[in-house]
Amino acid sequence: MLMHFQFKPLFKNQNIPGWSFSFYYKKYRYTGIYHQTGKIEWTLVTPGQDEIDLLTTQVHELMLYHVYDH
Structure with missing residues (x-):
């Protein structure tokens, strides 16, 4: 689970x-x-290959909720 998500x-x-x-x-x-x-450009640290799909999906969902649905 992502913690302290900010944008x-x-x-x-x-x-x-x-x-x-x-x-x-x-x-x-x-x-x-x-x-x-919807493209994500990771800065500083790129998630490991085993976690990048999970994190990308979660970021997309949060951005859709906070930016486009509100």
């Missing part, structure tokens, strides 16, 4: 899509950029 717009003009995000998972901090297309 913010990349640009001052919030009409331009793109968000930076961060969260903790298994005591590691992950950060990235969520693009309008």
Whole structure:
């Protein structure tokens, strides 16, 4: 489970899509950029191959809820 998920717009003009995000998972901090297309660009630390699909799915769900459904 992701802990302390946070996101913010990349640009001052919030009409331009793109968000930076961060969260903790298994005591590691992950950060990235969520693009309008749904592509995730991991920054600093990339999750391991065995966990990247799970984390990507969870980030997509959280972004859909917080950005597009609200």
